[in-house]
Amino acid sequence: MRSLLLALPLLLGTLAPTQAAISVGIGISVPGVNIGINMPAYPHLVPVPGYPVYYAPTANAxxxxxxxxxxxxxxxxxYQSTWYNGPWQSADPIAVPLFVLRVPVRYYRQPPIYFRGWASTxxxxxxxxxxxxxEARRPGWDRWDRRERPVMAPLPTYQRTYSGDRxxxxxxxxxxxxxxxxxYQPHDPVTQQAFERRGQPAAPSSAGTAKPAPQASPRAQVPMTGPPGEAGSQREQRKAARVENRSAEQQTRADEKALAKDKRQEAKDLERGKDNPQ
Incomplete structure (x- = not known):
């Protein structure tokens, strides 16, 4: 009996590190959070019509x-990240940009069960x-002047070359x-604060001290330029972003046509079922 009591602490001591390793491995991916989503390659992103937000129509998320x-x-x-496959950091509901919260239900590819019955538009x-x-801390979150929709940020398509081991x-x-x-320099104060919490500046630093650009209405805001000598690369990036946006808009129209076709077919099936009751 005494031998058993002496051996018990040693046995518990060998089990404790193993249990700790399992709990960390399952829940945490330092320095971000493992949320169970893996994007093996850069996702296909499409503009949400009428919103300065993109969504991933083919992603299971x-x-x-x-x-x-x-x-x-x-x-x-x-969760938010500066790269398409994390690492991810959780965000308090107060710290999520309003335009992200305003995206209609229909653009959630994996809507939670409590979304059921809510208007898809x-x-x-x-x-x-x-x-x-x-709601008291974010009054009027679902109301805004649609004529003052901010410009869409260009997609960081440079990340396409980084996948797998790269x-x-x-x-x-x-x-x-x-x-x-x-x-690109974020214009939304909530996004800027998110970068600050990550310990990263919202925009690349430039040499010297520059005077702040005059603040125009959200419609007129455009990505700020970087240090001198980079104007050419900036133009190329904006040109690539415009091409990407046009392609995404074409995909959005195709998705909407397909959705309308599915709804028409569903209505026909329902009508056919009424005419031919079992």
């Missing part, structure tokens, strides 16, 4: 891009879901590549 950040809604939690009922305290996992490496290849 509620996946969006807005103002320089990727956003995923999963298990009632919002309207945003989710976040005030109803998160409660009065949240995908950068360290935040410092991601930030270094982004600073070199993506010159």
């Amino acid at each position: 509620n996946y969006f891009f807005y103002d320089g950040l990727y956003w995923v809604y999963r298990d009632d939690i919002w 309207r945003p989710p009922r976040w005030g109803e879901h998160w409660g009065r305290d949240w 995908y950068p996992r360290e935040l410092e490496q991601q930030h270094s590549i982004r600073s070199e290849k993506y010159r």
Whole structure:
């Protein structure tokens, strides 16, 4: 009996590290969170019509891009990242940009069960879901002047060349590549704060001290340029972004036509069922 008591602490000591390793391996992917989503390659992103937000129609996730950040809604939690496959950081509902929250229900590819019964052309009922305290802190979140929709951020298509073993996992490496290849400056204060919380500037730094550009209405805002000598690369990037946007808009129209066709077919099937009851 005494031998058993002496051996028990040793046995428990060998089990504890194993249990700790399992819990960390399952839930956490330092320095971000493992949310169970893996994008092996750069996703196909399409503009949400009428919104400065992109969504991924072929992804098996509620996946969006807005103002320089990727956003995923999963298990009632919002996550954000500067790169398409993470690492992801969770965001408080108060810290999610309004235009992301305004995206209609129909663009959530994996809508949670409580979305059922909500109008597909309207945003989710976040005030109803998160409660009065949240809605009191974000009054009028679902109302805005659609004529003042901000310009869409160009997609960071440079990330297409980084997949598989080439995908950068360290935040410092991601930030270094982004600073070199993506010159867009976020205009949304919530997005800017998200970059600050990540310990990254919202836009690449430039040599010297420049005077701040005059602030125009959201419609007139455009990505700011970087240091002198980069105007050519900036023009090429904006040109590529315009081509990408046109292609995405064409895909959106095709998706909408396909959806309308499916609805017409569904209506015909329902009518046929009424005419031919079992």
